[in-house]
Amino acid sequence: MTSLSSTPLHLATVGESALPKIVFLHGFLGSGSDWLPFAQKLDGRFCSILVDLPGHGEAGIPEDADTDGFFMRTVEALAGEIRRLSAEPCVLVGYSMGGRIGLALALRYPELFSKAVIVSSSPGLRTEAERAARRKSDEGVARKIERNFEGFIEFWYSQPLFATLKSHALFREVEAQRKQGSPKQLARALRLLGTGNQPSFWNELPGNHLPMLFCVGEKDEKYVEIGHRMAELCPESRVEFFESCGHTLHIEEPERFLASVERFVVNQK
Numbered sequence: 001m002t003s004l005s006s007t008p009l010h011l012a013t014v015g016e017s018a019l020p021k022i023v024f025l026h027g028f029l030g031s032g033s034d035w036l037p038f039a040q041k042l043d044g045r046f047c048s049i050l051v052d053l054p055g056h057g058e059a060g061i062p063e064d065a066d067t068d069g070f071f072m073r074t075v076e077a078l079a080g081e082i083r084r085l086s087a088e089p090c091v092l093v094g095y096s097m098g099g100r101i102g103l104a105l106a107l108r109y110p111e112l113f114s115k116a117v118i119v120s121s122s123p124g125l126r127t128e129a130e131r132a133a134r135r136k137s138d139e140g141v142a143r144k145i146e147r148n149f150e151g152f153i154e155f156w157y158s159q160p161l162f163a164t165l166k167s168h169a170l171f172r173e174v175e176a177q178r179k180q181g182s183p184k185q186l187a188r189a190l191r192l193l194g195t196g197n198q199p200s201f202w203n204e205l206p207g208n209h210l211p212m213l214f215c216v217g218e219k220d221e222k223y224v225e226i227g228h229r230m231a232e233l234c235p236e237s238r239v240e241f242f243e244s245c246g247h248t249l250h251i252e253e254p255e256r257f258l259a260s261v262e263r264f265v266v267n268q269k
Helices: 032-042 070-085 097-108 128-147 149-156 160-166 171-178 183-193 202-207 221-233 254-267
Strands: 002-004 007-014 021-025 047-052 090-095 113-119 212-217 237-242
Touching: 007 032, 007 070, 021 032, 021 070, 021 097, 032 047, 032 254, 047 070, 070 097, 070 183, 090 097, 090 254, 097 113, 097 202, 113 254, 128 149, 128 183, 149 171, 160 171, 202 221, 212 221, 212 254, 221 237, 237 254
Parallel strands: 021 047, 021 090, 090 113, 113 212, 212 237
Antiparallel strands: 002 007, 007 047
16 A cells, blocks of 8 residues: 555556556546556566556545545645656556546646556536536435445446447456445545546646547547547647447457557657
8 A cells, every 4th residue: 555645545566667667547446457458468568557546446545534635635646656666757548537637647747757648538527516516416426336336336337438338248347347346435436536526627738748649439429529629729639539439448449449559659649
């Protein structure tokens, strides 16, 4: 367990520490081990840092955790750990919740990274009214997690953005992995790291100078629009659309996703 500013994180590395580093951030319900197949394929060329974000995997959130500003403290804690682990700028890859945290990290601490890949994610909600509405909605979801976790998992993956995942050969494996999480911890993570509890980073995108690749599944309509808007606002960025994929494009098309990351890391374009 690694802790900075009372923020729980758990980090594992795959590959020789002297190699260039890639930091992987998972989505809600996941863990750093979600990225292990990618880390294994990169072994020998990169050292992968697999992060368990608060409330996930081995990174439990204490009941008495200070909830005020938890999202940005998580970003700051990650920045501290990356500085500790790498003297050179890293590549950053973040999916969904991990993409939101990763985008905040890249915008606030660009010196830590050479490039960033943000998957199925956003810079947050623009207004406090939108964030308040989202907090109210997320509270209902958190209570559903606490009351009936298996029922929640069924509900979660019935959302349209996961339709292509549900028909994928790996869905049952993913579903079984998600059921290993702690309902209490995941509910706490949603309350603290949900979109309603993060600042908006829309206004910071135009000042970006770090090369960024936004990856979006073609069937994930909400994030297709967000991806377009981010790329339009954000210098040194582009968006790549994955045909026939939804929100979990890296699971649905892992080989293509890894090839895109490697191509971007080497060539940027």
